[in-house]
Amino acid sequence: MTLEVVAALLCDQGRILLARRHPNASQGGYWEFPGGKIDPGESPQQALEREIAEELSVSIQVRHYLASSLHHYGDKQVNLHGYLCHWQPQPIQLTGSHDQYQWLRPEQIDRTTLAPADLPLLDALLQKHRNASL
Numbered sequence: 001m002t003l004e005v006v007a008a009l010l011c012d013q014g015r016i017l018l019a020r021r022h023p024n025a026s027q028g029g030y031w032e033f034p035g036g037k038i039d040p041g042e043s044p045q046q047a048l049e050r051e052i053a054e055e056l057s058v059s060i061q062v063r064h065y066l067a068s069s070l071h072h073y074g075d076k077q078v079n080l081h082g083y084l085c086h087w088q089p090q091p092i093q094l095t096g097s098h099d100q101y102q103w104l105r106p107e108q109i110d111r112t113t114l115a116p117a118d119l120p121l122l123d124a125l126l127q128k129h130r131n132a133s134l
C-alpha cells in the first residue's frame with residue numbers, strides 16, 4: 001500500500017512550522033511537516049489547504065513544490081510531497097492529530113525526532129537556503 005501524502009513547509013520569518021504527531025497515531029511522537037493524505041479527486045494543493053485547515057485551524061496559500069520522498073515504514077509506504085507555503089499569521093489551534101507545535105530555523109531541526117520520510121524534504125530545504133545565501 002502506498003499512501004500519497006502532502007506536507008506543508010510553512011515559513012514565517014525564516015522559521016518552519018513543525019508539529020508532533022499524537023502519541024496514539026501512526027509514527028506517534030515524531031515531528032513532521034503538517035499535512036495528510038490526498039483524497040480521491042483532490043489536487044495536492046487542495047489536499048494540503050484542506051488538511052492544514054482541519055489540523056491547525058489556519059488557512060494557507062500553497063506556493064511552490066519543493067521535493068518528494070518515498071519511504072517504507074514496514075506496514076506501508078508513504079510517498080510524501082512537500083510544498084513551500086505562505087500564510088498570514090493567525091492563531092494556531094491543534095485539533096487532535098498533533099499534541100505540540102514549534103517554529104524552528106531549518107538548521108535547528110533535530111533529525112533524530114523528525115519522521116524519517118521527512119528527511120529528504122528537510123535536506124531540500126537546507127539546500128535551497130544555502131543556494132539563496134550564495
Ligand SMILES: Nc1nc2c([nH]c(=O)n2[C@@H]2O[C@H](COP(=O)(O)OP(=O)(O)OP(=O)(O)O)[C@@H](O)[C@H]2O)c(=O)[nH]1
Nearest residue numbers: 005007025026027032033034035036037078115117118
Ligand atoms: N502529514 C504528514 N504525514 C507524514 C509526514 N511524514 C510521514 O511519514 N507521514 C506519514 O504519512 C501518513 C499519512 O498521514 P496522515 O496525517 O493522513 O495520518 P493518518 O494518521 O491519517 O495516517 P494513517 O492512516 O497512516 O494512520 C502517516 O502514516 C504519517 O506518519 C509528514 O511530514 N506529514
